[in-house]
Amino acid sequence: MLQIEDLQVKVGDKEILKHIDLEIHQGETHILFGPNGSGKTSLLMTIIGYPQYKVTGGKMVFKGEDITHMPIDERAQLGIGVSYQRPPTINGVKTKQMVQICAKEEVDVEALAAKVNFSEFLERDINAGFSGGEIKRSELLQLMAQDADLLLFDEPESGVDLENISLIGNMISELLQRDFKLNREKSLKKLHEERTKMGLIITHTGFILDYMTADRGQLLYDGELTCASNPREIFTCISEVGYEECVRCAV
């Protein structure tokens, strides 16, 4: 379980997150909505442990451990994984090597890459000249190798073409143990109970909801989580009346 209590975060002198409370229970996936600049990426980066996001109040607990000030690599080892919105290029480090780094043990990198249509990129330097959609598949591939328990996705479907979007949607669904096709013999209830992976997915388009179910939707507005409810409901509300109205009706 991830538990965030009254979290306050600053970047430099700027207050970016104000009093965030969030609980993601084992097996749950939440969808995070919010306008540009509302602090969604900042919340993810704070959970991952980027030092420029300074926690000035509150705490974060994951799997019973207080991770508020834990170094970034220890959080990764504890089971937090992320698909970034804008990852950096590292010259001379091949994508293949990156996937291997993510997996603690030997993995069949080629087989994994084939699943997300990324085989021909393995020999390229990581993120070097990748298109927007290619970055998403590269990030997803790394997450597939990492086998994390809490998976954070920063706009995994933005900029992805029609053919690849179902590929990505289905793969995220599989990683978060929400793929019913894979587990036909089990009842829904059983699947639900056995689910362990946790997810937090940022989306503007809501496309991801066409490929998987999610337990809750969260709306981040001006650094605050303002309402939590059924993700489809929030999405419909935002589409119809806009973020501001949607926040108001929740309050």
Place this chain on the structure above:
Amino acid sequence: MRGLDEKALQAKEKKAGLGQDIDLSAYESKPILHDYVEDIGTLSEADKRRMILAGVDATETDRSGTYIQKDTTAIHAHSKQEGLEVMPIKKALEKHDWLKDYYWKLVGVDTDKYTATAQLDLHDGYVIRALPGSKVIYPVQACLYLEKEGLSQNVHNIIIAEEDSELHIITGCATAEHLRRGLHVGISEFFVKKNAKLSFTMIHNWAEEMMVRPRSVGRVEEGGLFLNNYICMKPVKSLQMYPTTHLVGKGAVARFYSLLVGSPGCEMDVGGRIILKAADTRAEIVARTISNGGNIIARGDLVGEVPGIKAHLECRGLILNGGTIHAIPELNGKVAGVEMSHEAAVGKIAQEEILYLMSRGLSEDDATATIVRGFLSVDIPGLPPQLKAEIDRAVAESDKDMM
């Protein structure tokens, strides 16, 4: 020969334009005799270990020939393949009259006191030649080994890739484990003839108090390709060199790659100059330098003399643990219609890259090492896999020292 001696005598005191001046009289240069070694497998384990670091393998696996010089004496020279000649230069000069057409034909004997010394007090060196049309697929290995403390090793090498031939050479300079102080003066002249292909990979493993002054010039004829790789990642006190290559035939290509790591107390002044003198010639210079506390000057100079040439220079430096890197890229276009560019950057490892790797589970040290290794891994098209493996090994070795 007489004429060469005279010119050399005149340059005996001539200081080099670059690099700290060295008092040659502070080094011994009397010949040190070592027995010829018929079977290099019988070399001492300690020597073999040091040579391996410079890419020279005593088992000769995947090698087509070997030259080994210990101090002042050639102790082994042979070719395993038809169409390939590997011989000590002193003997070769006595035996083959044709060698006079190559000896000191590219490097001026009166360039400075070091070239003069190499003429007046030559110890030995190698001549490696691929005969016309012969393809030497496996690399030839050459090692210049220094064991005697305080010695000045004066070497002259001539490398010839005859028309339509292909030749790959890995040459290592190494010092015995115990050796601290010494001087290496190495003259190299490269002749790449019509449609020939030559790759020359030099790995240097010096000692803390070593002074190193290579002087090399190459000449590439029509359709020829010259790949010149230089790797120096171990401590050295002072290294100064500015290898130059002339592209004289239509479509000739030269590419220089260098990887340098400057440890504390080390002064490196390393450049590369390619002069494009014929139509459709191409040149590329790529340098990666890391300062780990040492001072590095990375020079590059491209000279375009005719229209239609293309040349690019790339110099990237990382200052890891103090020290300095001074990148001096120069482009000299002498006519209209040349296409020349350069990029140079000196910086530190981006925090963002370290954090990215850490968020995948690597410790900060492992993340840094991964980025440094990536920085040093340049793809060198046309380099045989055995040589790529040697470069990768040198990088992996240096990385152990750096972290």
